[in-house]
Amino acid sequence: MGLLQDTEINHLSKLIFKWAYYNLLLAGTWLGPPALQLAGKRMDMIKKK
Amino acid sequence: MKKLVILGAGCGGTMMANKMRRHLDRDEWNITIIDKDNIHDYQPGYLFVPFGINTEKEIRKTKREFIKPGIDFVISELVNVDWDRQEIATASRGKFSYDILIMSTGCDVRPEEVEGLAETWGKNVFGYYRFDDCKALKKALAQFNGGKLVVNIAEMPIKCPVAPLEFAFLADWHFHERGIRDKVEIEFVTPLTGAFTKPVATQVLTEACKQKNITITPNFALGSVDGERKVIQSYDGTEVNYDMLVSIPPNFGSQVMIDSGIADPMGYIPVDKYTLQPKDRDNVWVLGDGTNVPTSKAGAVAHFQADILEENIMAFINGEAQHARSDGHAL
Numbered sequence: 001m002g003l004l005q006d007t008e009i010n011h012l013s014k015l016i017f018k019w020a021y022y023n024l025l026l027a028g029t030w031l032g033p034p035a036l037q038l039a040g041k042r043m044d045m046i047k048k049k
Numbered sequence: 050m051k052k053l054v055i056l057g058a059g060c061g062g063t064m065m066a067n068k069m070r071r072h073l074d075r076d077e078w079n080i081t082i083i084d085k086d087n088i089h090d091y092q093p094g095y096l097f098v099p100f101g102i103n104t105e106k107e108i109r110k111t112k113r114e115f116i117k118p119g120i121d122f123v124i125s126e127l128v129n130v131d132w133d134r135q136e137i138a139t140a141s142r143g144k145f146s147y148d149i150l151i152m153s154t155g156c157d158v159r160p161e162e163v164e165g166l167a168e169t170w171g172k173n174v175f176g177y178y179r180f181d182d183c184k185a186l187k188k189a190l191a192q193f194n195g196g197k198l199v200v201n202i203a204e205m206p207i208k209c210p211v212a213p214l215e216f217a218f219l220a221d222w223h224f225h226e227r228g229i230r231d232k233v234e235i236e237f238v239t240p241l242t243g244a245f246t247k248p249v250a251t252q253v254l255t256e257a258c259k260q261k262n263i264t265i266t267p268n269f270a271l272g273s274v275d276g277e278r279k280v281i282q283s284y285d286g287t288e289v290n291y292d293m294l295v296s297i298p299p300n301f302g303s304q305v306m307i308d309s310g311i312a313d314p315m316g317y318i319p320v321d322k323y324t325l326q327p328k329d330r331d332n333v334w335v336l337g338d339g340t341n342v343p344t345s346k347a348g349a350v351a352h353f354q355a356d357i358l359e360e361n362i363m364a365f366i367n368g369e370a371q372h373a374r375s376d377g378h379a380l
Contacts, residue, residue, distance in 0.1 A: 006222070018107075021091060025352055026060065026115040028068035028359075 051078050054137055054147035056127060058084035058112040060092075061153030061337030061351035067117045068359045069151075073366075081121040081145060083137065087111050090180055092348065096212055098183035099175075099190055100223050109180065127154070130309040132330055149332050149362060152318065154303040156208065156338040156346060162299045163203055169276030174294040177216065178208065189293065190223065195232030196292030201281055202239050203271040207300045208338060208346045213237070214244060214254060216295060221261045230262075238266040238281065238289055300346070302339045317341040323374040324361065325354055331365070334358045344377030353378050 024031060053069060055062045066082045073080065094108030116122050125139035130152075137145040158178045161167040166174065175186040200217045207213075217237050224230040237244070237258065244254035244265055258265055272284040274296070280288050302316025311327070312318050318335045320327050322342045325334055336358055337351040344350050354375050361371040 018091060018094070021060075021093070021348070022110075022115070025348065026063050026067070027117075028064045028066075028071070028355065030356060031352070 051148045052146060053078055053080045053149045053151070054145050055080070055082040055151045055153065056084075056130070056137065057153035057155060057337070057339070058082050058116065058122065059089070059153060059155050059337070060348040061155075061355060062151070063089075063112065063115050064352065064355045065151050065153065065336070065358060066120045067115075068355060069362065070117050070119050072359070072363055075119050079121065080119070081123055082116060083123045083125060083127065083139060083142075083145070084112060085124070085126045087113055087124055089115060092208070095177050095180065095183050096215055096219065098180070099177055099186040100219050101187065105180075105184075127303070127305045130306065130311055132311060132327070132333060135332070147332075149365070150334070151358065151362075152306075152333070152335045152339065153337040153351070154306065154339045156300045156302045156316065158298040159301045160296070160298040162301070163271060164273035165276060166203075166274045166296060166298060169274055169294075170296075172276055173279055173292070174274060174276065174296050176296050176298065177212075178297065186295065190220075193233075193293055195229060197234040197236065197290065198293050198295065199236045199238055199281065199289060199291035200295045200297075201269070201271060201289075202241075202297045203299050204240055206346055207297055210246060210345060213239070213295075213297050214258075217263050218257070218261060220295075221263060234264070235262070236264040236266060236289065236291075238269045240268065240270050242267050300338075306339070312339075313341055315341075322377070324371065325358060325375055334362065342375075342377060345379050347379050349379040350377065 055066050062082055066080055070080055089110050089112040091108040094103040097103040113122055123142050125142040128140050129138040135147050158176060160170050171185055175189050176182040177186055198220055200213050202213050217235055220235055224233045243251040244258060245251045255265065266289060269287065270284045271281060273282045279292060280290050281294065282288050302312055304316060306312035306318055307316050318327060318339055319341045320335050325336055325340065327333055336354040338346040357373040357375045360373040364371045
């Protein structure tokens with residue numbers, strides 16, 4: 001439930017995301033693979049590289 | 050000179066233009082990005098405008114400032130997309146031919162698709178998926194001193210599926226701050242079977258709603274809105290009354306894509322969900338909210354899709370096999 005509460009870290013995260021959106025995402029910067037890339041996946045259903 | 054044309058200079062299109070400009074030789078490839086206007090809204094900020102947390106200055110910028118040098122930015126309405134002729138028609142800048150086409154034309158809300166919704170829009174029904182709607186909602190919330198606030202999702206899919214619930218939570222906070230929470234009833238009315246799409250998230254979010262005294266009405270397929278009686282009605286005849294309705298209308302892709310005969314009736318372009326390419330179009334890629342891919346419509350998804358397109362388009366140009374596959378992730 002911590003994620004849903006009014007905390008400074010939640011507020012800070014939103015500010016950081018906005019900065020990253022304007023300065024990294026739109027610039028097309030590679031930010032690494034998805035963090036949850038393999039979680040819950042049926043890997044046999046996904047065509048591998 | 051070879052031509053790469055990108056449709057849409059929002060999140061997905063801008064990312065792709067900037068990525069491809071780094072890879073492609075300026076003497077060999079011309080990159081053109083086309084959009085109807087020069088306004089770039091930070092859409093995650095829409096949610097906070099009605100509560101005075103985000104301002105216009107913070108979330109509204111120009112598209113041009115995010116497009117790197119060496120990319121032609123054309124401002125004009127799209128008129129037609131012709132995959133057979135490999136040609137894009139615009140309203141005021143003529144036609145553009147292409148060797149490679151990237152499409153990122155997004156989706157938008159359409160209140161007019163629900164009986165009675167457009168007629169009531171701005172009176173006692175408001176939204177927050179367009180900037181002008183956010184400003185109108187901010188005024189209405191400031192004048193709302195008590196009664197029943199209903200947050201309603203008309204149908205799925207929508208942009209940022211968790212945003213409506215976030216709005217309900219922010220409304221709870223807003224009315225607490227104003228000292229009138231005990232005078233406001235908040236009801237979340239959704240076509241989903243619960244608070245959210247996934248079981249674990251639904252369990253957590255349902256508990257959060259209980260703690261915040263927000264009522265959830267699930268399985269509600271919106272049929273019509275009666276602004277006179279202040280009632281929303283589902284297709285099965287169930288009615289929910291409201292004093293203020295915050296509506297998330299049906300989302301549609303671009304009408305131009307429908308008119309061009311390349312999208313489904315909802316305006317979404319059918320693509321292979323792994324390669325993000327339309328069938329039998331080896332030089333066309335689509336990313337972002339405008340595809341029919343069964344994943345969240347969010348900038349984060351477009352970001353990871355852009356990585357896939359970048360790798361595969363370069364492989365296509367170099368005559369190599371395309372190995373990258375999208376899995377729809379947002380995180």
